[in-house]
Amino acid sequence: MGSLDGYLQALSLVAILILAPMTIHLVVHKDENTVFVYVDSDDDSDDVDSEPSENETVAREIPALNRSEVARIATFNIKVFGESKMSKPEVVSVLVDTVLQYDMVSVQEIRDIDQTVPYDFLEQINNRSNNTWSMLLSERSGQQEDDTYQEQYAYYYNTTVFSPINGSLYNDSENDLFQKEPYLGSFELLNASGNSSGFDFTLITIHTKPASALDEINALHTVVQDFQTENPQETDIVILGDYNAGCSYVSSEELWQSPMRNSNYTWLVPDSADTTVASADCAYDRIVTTGDLSGRLVGSWGVDTSSFSSSNVSDHYPVWFDLFR
Ligand SMILES: [Ca+2]
Numbered sequence: 001m002g003s004l005d006g007y008l009q010a011l012s013l014v015a016i017l018i019l020a021p022m023t024i025h026l027v028v029h030k031d032e033n034t035v036f037v038y039v040d041s042d043d044d045s046d047d048v049d050s051e052p053s054e055n056e057t058v059a060r061e062i063p064a065l066n067r068s069e070v071a072r073i074a075t076f077n078i079k080v081f082g083e084s085k086m087s088k089p090e091v092v093s094v095l096v097d098t099v100l101q102y103d104m105v106s107v108q109e110i111r112d113i114d115q116t117v118p119y120d121f122l123e124q125i126n127n128r129s130n131n132t133w134s135m136l137l138s139e140r141s142g143q144q145e146d147d148t149y150q151e152q153y154a155y156y157y158n159t160t161v162f163s164p165i166n167g168s169l170y171n172d173s174e175n176d177l178f179q180k181e182p183y184l185g186s187f188e189l190l191n192a193s194g195n196s197s198g199f200d201f202t203l204i205t206i207h208t209k210p211a212s213a214l215d216e217i218n219a220l221h222t223v224v225q226d227f228q229t230e231n232p233q234e235t236d237i238v239i240l241g242d243y244n245a246g247c248s249y250v251s252s253e254e255l256w257q258s259p260m261r262n263s264n265y266t267w268l269v270p271d272s273a274d275t276t277v278a279s280a281d282c283a284y285d286r287i288v289t290t291g292d293l294s295g296r297l298v299g300s301w302g303v304d305t306s307s308f309s310s311s312n313v314s315d316h317y318p319v320w321f322d323l324f325r
Pocket residue numbers: 142144147172176177178179180181
């Protein structure tokens with residue numbers, strides 16, 4: 001690890017993906033210190049016109065924006081976030097400081113049978129923030145008989161940046177696609193004056209079961225389709241979380257066969273990324289969007305390796321991306 005880890009950290013990247021079969025290249029623009037995921041189609045046979053396809057690759061320069069010009073959203077698996085971790089002030093302090101780097105944090109792996117930890121954590125965040133934070137908190141996910149254990153998901157958000165619309169667990173009762181069904185949260189983005197920006201969007205967060213990671217990643221496409229069937233007016237969707245999309249669980253080749261790699265989706269975190277605190281390079285945590293979120297997707301993203309380095313805090317780093325505010 002090390003070199004690529006730090007290297008990706010310093011860079012920004014946008015991928016607009018197209019239909020398989022295809023190959024992926026990392027292109028370094030030395031001047032801009034910018035990396036794009038660049039996608040080539042190997043199959044031009046269906047193209048009626050011989051010109052380079054308009055949708056072949058849509059990589060773009062990422063504008064340099066001040067932090068105040070963007071809303072920054074992270075996904076963060078806080079390993080076994082329960083009473084034990086919450087009782088360690090030094091760990092909680094790091095977690096609070098980490099969350100306050102962002103305007104919203106989608107948290108996975110809250111594991112507290114009493115369900116008090118997410119509220120205690122919110123209180124700690126508000127004790128240290130100049131702004132008021134709130135959360136959308138899921139029911140305990142994983143309630144079906146074969147689901148073996150339960151976790152809660154939460155979206156912690158700065159109320160001066162986001163206004164909640166609603167949240168609900170995906171209804172997994174019919175097909176039982178997930179061990180821990182994903183949690184959908186819809187928000188409105190506020191502008192710097194605290195008024196509506198006119199942009200609303202839906203987050204879908206997931207913590208896949210490692211042994212079923214590929215099946216559950218593929219099933220996220222079904223979740224998106226179901227959501228869009230019920231909400232045809234909402235096209236701005238971000239699917240983020242601990243996909244377990246790497247190392248021994250899922251290969252890059254398998255991901256390229258996934259319906260989540262169809263042309264409707266943008267993958268911000270490439271298969272070569274490392275989102276884990278341990279030395280192995282594993283791209284477990286991912287952020288995928290539908291298109292460019294009505295033009296709100298900036299393209300800047302990163303793996304937050306600077307907030308902590310101890311596995312006492314988590315075995316995952318936060319991974320973040322920006323919206324134009
Ligand atoms: Ca299930």
